[in-house]
Amino acid sequence: MRIAAPLAALALSAAPLGGCAGGDGGEGGNARLTVSAAQSLQGAFEDYGARFDPATARFSFAGSDALAAQIRQGVRPDVYAAASPELPRRLFREGLVEEPIEFAGNRLVIAVPADSTIDGVADLGREGTALAVGAETAPVGAYTREVLGRLPAAQRRAVLANVRSLEPDVSGVVGKLTQGAADAGLLYATDVQGAGGRLRTIELPSRLRPRVTYVAAVVKGAKEPTAARAFIDGLLSGPGRAALRRAGFVAPR
Amino acid sequence: MTGGRWFTAVLVAALGVAMVFLTLPLVAIFVDVGPGELISSLGDPGALDALRLSLETTAIALTLILVIGTPAAWLLATRSFRGRSLAITLVELPLVVPPAVAGIGLLAAVGPGGLLGETVAAAGLELVFQTAGVVVALTFVASPFYIRQAQAAFGALDPSVIEASRTLGAGEARTFARIAVPNALPGLLAGAALAWGRALGEFGATLVFAGSLGGVTQTAPLAIYERLSGDFTAALALSAVLVAASTAILLGVKLAAGARVVGDARA
Numbered sequence: 001m002r003i004a005a006p007l008a009a010l011a012l013s014a015a016p017l018g019g020c021a022g023g024d025g026g027e028g029g030n031a032r033l034t035v036s037a038a039q040s041l042q043g044a045f046e047d048y049g050a051r052f053d054p055a056t057a058r059f060s061f062a063g064s065d066a067l068a069a070q071i072r073q074g075v076r077p078d079v080y081a082a083a084s085p086e087l088p089r090r091l092f093r094e095g096l097v098e099e100p101i102e103f104a105g106n107r108l109v110i111a112v113p114a115d116s117t118i119d120g121v122a123d124l125g126r127e128g129t130a131l132a133v134g135a136e137t138a139p140v141g142a143y144t145r146e147v148l149g150r151l152p153a154a155q156r157r158a159v160l161a162n163v164r165s166l167e168p169d170v171s172g173v174v175g176k177l178t179q180g181a182a183d184a185g186l187l188y189a190t191d192v193q194g195a196g197g198r199l200r201t202i203e204l205p206s207r208l209r210p211r212v213t214y215v216a217a218v219v220k221g222a223k224e225p226t227a228a229r230a231f232i233d234g235l236l237s238g239p240g241r242a243a244l245r246r247a248g249f250v251a252p253r
Numbered sequence: 254m255t256g257g258r259w260f261t262a263v264l265v266a267a268l269g270v271a272m273v274f275l276t277l278p279l280v281a282i283f284v285d286v287g288p289g290e291l292i293s294s295l296g297d298p299g300a301l302d303a304l305r306l307s308l309e310t311t312a313i314a315l316t317l318i319l320v321i322g323t324p325a326a327w328l329l330a331t332r333s334f335r336g337r338s339l340a341i342t343l344v345e346l347p348l349v350v351p352p353a354v355a356g357i358g359l360l361a362a363v364g365p366g367g368l369l370g371e372t373v374a375a376a377g378l379e380l381v382f383q384t385a386g387v388v389v390a391l392t393f394v395a396s397p398f399y400i401r402q403a404q405a406a407f408g409a410l411d412p413s414v415i416e417a418s419r420t421l422g423a424g425e426a427r428t429f430a431r432i433a434v435p436n437a438l439p440g441l442l443a444g445a446a447l448a449w450g451r452a453l454g455e456f457g458a459t460l461v462f463a464g465s466l467g468g469v470t471q472t473a474p475l476a477i478y479e480r481l482s483g484d485f486t487a488a489l490a491l492s493a494v495l496v497a498a499s500t501a502i503l504l505g506v507k508l509a510a511g512a513r514v515v516g517d518a519r520a
Contacts, residue, residue, distance in 0.1 A: 066481060069481050069485060072485070073485070130382060132382075132464065135465070135479055137479060163466070164381075164382035164464060164466060164469075165382055165463075165464025165465055165466050165470065166464075166465050166466055166467075166471075166479070167460075167464070167465065168460070168465070168478060168479065172460070172461075175357075175461065176381075176464065179357075179360045179361075179364050179365075179366055179367075180364065180365045180366030180370075181360060181364055181365055181366075181381040181382065181464070182382075
């Protein structure tokens with residue numbers, strides 16, 4: 001029974017999932033802004049948070065899907081930023097967040113350890129290649145399936161047969177690759193850049209590339225709606241946009 | 254006696270708060286999920302796979318823990334030697350190490366790029382992304398619960414009984430098997446139940462070290478986490494099954510231990 005208690009607490013969303021990192025907000029910020037953001041935004045958002053003046057930004061990074069589930073269970077951050085348009089749109093339809101706004105784009109790429117000999121999609125289906133990819137519920141996993149769906153059936157089966165782990169978010173995939181546990185995975189270009197030289201990017205051919213869009217929304221019932229709006233505005237132009245660009249994100253289309 | 258009475262009230266209040274706090278989340282799971290949903294979620298083959306895998310891996314891990322842990326605990330309980338305190342501390346260390354850190358440590362130790370990675374591979378063993386890796390993670394995280402309890406149980410045995418066995422000519426191995434283990438059984442069972450429960454709920458070390466793939470490494474807690482974002486009801490239902498299983502383990506062991514104590518008293 002004792003072990004089930006933390007699980008139950010998790011299920012009831014008493015606490016934010018994933019790593020919490022406190023950003024040092026600007027001096028002017030007495031207000032505390034809570035931002036639930038996709039794991040892949042961690043580097044860019046912590047950078048932005050340190051320069052964000054209207055409030056002290058605190059972040060909860062996890063898979064966009066896990067964060068959406070928390071909001072459904074009554075957790076109320078001020079801002080929700082996801083790696084896909086679908087999750088915020090669904091929350092918007094359910095009346096849980098305000099109108100979602102696209103604020104960045106990213107590229108899905110093949111990520112391999114820096115010293116890997118893999119150099120293309122064709123290698124992913126080779127026998128003995130261990131792949132770690134995102135679980136289907138997480139945006140990175142949904143995009144991965146989009147890519148696989150565009151492969152010829154035989155090749156798709158070969159790649160799927162090599163999948164050894166479905167990770168809940170991008171940091172799981174990054175960890176498996178940097179530890180040498182997996183030979184390749186599908187990640188965002190920014191994750192590879194954030195891994196600081198330990199991983200290498202192999203671009204997907206343009207016909208396979210999914211459109212990766214990051215979307216943010218003010219959460220209904222937010223304690224700091226004004227600061228939340230300012231935070232999202234800054235993502236579109238200003239220090240947030242600059243931080244996103246430094247981390248390798250592109251403008252939304 | 255009014256002084257005594259207020260203190261009793263404080264004690265009762267403290268226990269009340271503790272009990273409500275500890276049971277409410279578990280009760281809420283069963284309130285939130287109806288019996289119909291519980292049964293239909295068990296029709297989900299993914300959930301059944303996860304439960305089966307959890308039972309298999311915890312059973313193997315528990316077997317390893319009992320086989321290695323029992324004699325190790327006997328040694329710790331009955332001999333004094335240099336470095337004994339250090340050994341006890343090292344055995345207890347996984348108790349306070351965060352599970353995700355345990356997973357990272359296992360990767361760094363026996364993962365493909367780890368310290369002993371090549372040795373493990375040369376032995377033909379594959380751990381990461383394999384069911385065997387789940388067993389390793391569970392064993393690592395759960396064994397201190399058993400060894401600690403077993404050591405305490407052996408330590409609490411009446412030394413005169415052990416002495417008597419030895420003076421009657423039984424060797425230490427025979428004394429251990431025939432006298433010590435049967436007499437310490439309630440404590441050993443309690444330790445095994447704790448270890449089993451801990452293994453059944455293991456999440457972080459498994460995810461980090463072994464990964465998550467249905468039927469291979471996705472144990473029930475990992476399956477719950479995966480469902481959390483998509484299908485909360487399914488996550489609750491699977492949680493309910495896990496709570497029920499854990500409760501059954503705990504009750505079963507308590508009953509077994511209780512029956513034994515009663516039996517001993519009668520003998």
